[in-house]
Amino acid sequence: MMMAAASPLYQRVKDHILQRIQSGELGPGKRVPSENEIVGALSVSRMTANRALRELTEQGYLDRVPGVGTFVKEPQARASLMELKNIADEITARGAIHSAEIIESGYVEAKPSVAESFGKPVGVRLYHLQILHRENGLPVQLEDRYVDEAAAPGFGAQDFTKITPTQWLLACVPVDELEHTVEAVVPKPRKARLLEIDKGEPCLSLYRRSFSQGRIVTVVTLLYPASRYALHSRYSTSPQGRISP
Amino acid sequence: MMMAAASPLYQRVKDHILQRIQSGELGPGKRVPSENEIVGALSVSRMTANRALRELTEQGYLDRVPGVGTFVKEPQARASLMELKNIADEITARGAIHSAEIIESGYVEAKPSVAESFGKPVGVRLYHLQILHRENGLPVQLEDRYVDEAAAPGFGAQDFTKITPTQWLLACVPVDELEHTVEAVVPKPRKARLLEIDKGEPCLSLYRRSFSQGRIVTVVTLLYPASRYALHSRYSTSPQGRISP
DNA sequence: TCCCCTAAGCTGTATAGACAACCTTATACA
DNA sequence: TGTATAAGGTTGTCTATACAGCTTAGGGGA
Known part of the structure; x- marks a missing residue:
């Protein structure tokens, strides 16, 4: 050749x-x-x-x-190896009803902070999503996601009325590396209002970068009201990592 | 050949x-x-x-x-597989000075909530530790730990003026399974005072049960002031696991 | 019809030979 | 002395060939 x-x-x-x-x-x-x-x-x-x-x-x-x-x-074998679960599945698995509200969806030019997360120049075109997830009507997660279409070929061609971007990413992009940062924060008023929580109530903030073939596919910040959600994981340190719900 | x-x-x-x-x-x-x-x-x-x-x-x-x-x-790259690091090492690795203050240390009879964590009857004898860790003098972690001596043979015989209980556990007990729960909380006044944080400031609460040979060795609740600490991990889903500080 | 055997295709492994890119060291030259 | 060059070792890759072991499909014989 x-x-x-x-x-x-x-x-x-x-x-x-x-x-x-x-x-x-x-x-x-x-x-x-x-x-x-x-x-x-x-x-x-x-x-x-x-x-x-x-x-x-x-x-x-x-x-x-x-x-x-x-x-x-x-x-499924290679998908959710570690804590990479669709929140919708997680909620329905508990027997509750999941609903989602798209706050924002579309292409944006990366602001400096976002561009830095991706290691790309400011102004690069990214897909931005903001979704509010509810469990039995109560907000449990505010998803704030950026996707680099260059690292997720086919992303732009999807019909997001039929499949959620998150589902598509989980199914079609092989994530081989994850970076997590977890903080406790008090959200800004706008986000607190969206999550329907009192002013001053703490939230868990989970920031995650997903790598595929060494490139950053998506960067997401998940905001959980502390009173309604705790992160949980269980795994063995032996051969293959594994978590329980 | x-x-x-x-x-x-x-x-x-x-x-x-x-x-x-x-x-x-x-x-x-x-x-x-x-x-x-x-x-x-x-x-x-x-x-x-x-x-x-x-x-x-x-x-x-x-x-x-x-x-x-x-x-x-x-x-070090392939050693401690997942997030099981001594906070003292972590702090000194950042070039800061670690100091610890033992708030409590000794045997107790398990209260109901603690006994449930261990899956043991109420009143079982456990070793209880409460340690405040400081980075450059500033409190960054309040460690609240219970140890089941039955699952950690030799624990009681240690001289804890020479080695910290945590160090001993890391070095001598082969942990093969971990369970984590992470929450955002607003600590009770007493703990807020210990951590030297303002009333109402959120904290990360990391609750961890460590299993060895199917038995629970130690249960620990780590409280981090949100403003001074974020949990961070990075690993690949491929062959070798890897974490960063 | 039923059974066995063979042939073809597949993966898994191993070898010998070749070239490229890179680094270090020694040598020759100015 | 200082610099440029050449040589040799090292990893990284690619090819052509070979054989072993496994599975499946198909054909021939009883």
Whole structure:
């Protein structure tokens, strides 16, 4: 294969397969081209194709079965490994009714503080979301999210009347690294009003940056009224991390 | 290389290097044999040596520098897996001065709320500690800890003028499971006074139960003034877990 | 019809050889 | 002395080839 870019060949093969998975062309359980098919299609050696598929398997995207083939892994395995849960699922799992109100949704130019979070220049175009989540009608979370479309290919093409941006991100973008900061804050009056809490009541503020392939996909600040929500996690320090609701 | 076992060659090379690291023969920062040296020493091809070293690097054991060599990684990266750090180390790592004041230390009979945390009957004998941690003289954490001596053999025999109970627990009890609950609270006047914060100022409350062999070793509630402390963690969902201070 | 065997395709591993990029060190030159 | 250059070692990548073990599909024989 001719050298078309600086990145190594096996990486380009990985990107190619990954792109087909994330675009939905290769859905969960679907068969991925075999090593020899990749050799023919992309003009690389079999060792290079093997390395690409092997690493994608190691990263949890694929399942390989000797003598049979390579398949796209079911997503739930790699999705919510640590505390990455849809709040809607969390609420309904408790038997309560979840409802959400979109406060803001659309493209914005990054303010300095946001741009710094992404490590990008001020003014870069980001998708901004502000959603108020309610449990049985009572506000429990104010979600303030920015998404970098460059790191989440296909994001802009979604129809957000059918799927929430958060659901889409969870399902389609493979997050491989998370950074959390948790603080206790007293929210500004506007946010306190949205959350329907008394002035001076503390809130948990969870700031999270999600990385995929070394790039920041989305930065979110989740504001929880202290009286209505506590963060909870349980996991073992052994092989695989795991949390309980 | 002759086939001596069922495991693949690259795995045997990995095991060989790993064994030399874990035995202490190859300490942190030491140079690991180069790929060509491994080729000569173990009679494998360079591709096999390369795969072994590459995977050990991916797993966080080694550092590779193109044109220079391969080195054993400093252990701190893969050591304490998740958020279990001594606050004293954390503070001194920031270049600040840590001091601690023991508010309470001794055996107590468990009150109902505490007994429930341990899943033990009310009145069971537990060690109770209350310690105020300061950073450069300013209170940053109020530690309220109970220890079940039955699950932490040797705890009672320690001389706590020489080693803090927390240090001893970290070093001597293998914690294999953690449960965290994080809340935002406004502390009671007594605790607010200890922490030297204004009335009404929110605090982060981190409640943690540590399990060892299925038994609860210690239950701790850590109270952080919101204005002086934020919980922070960063980790990857891939192979090696990693946290930052 | 049923069963066995073979062939083809797949993954997994291993090797030898090659080139590029990078770093360090020694050497030659000004 | 100081600088530029060359050499050699190191990692990183890519290719072509080979063999083993596994699974499935299909064909031939009883």
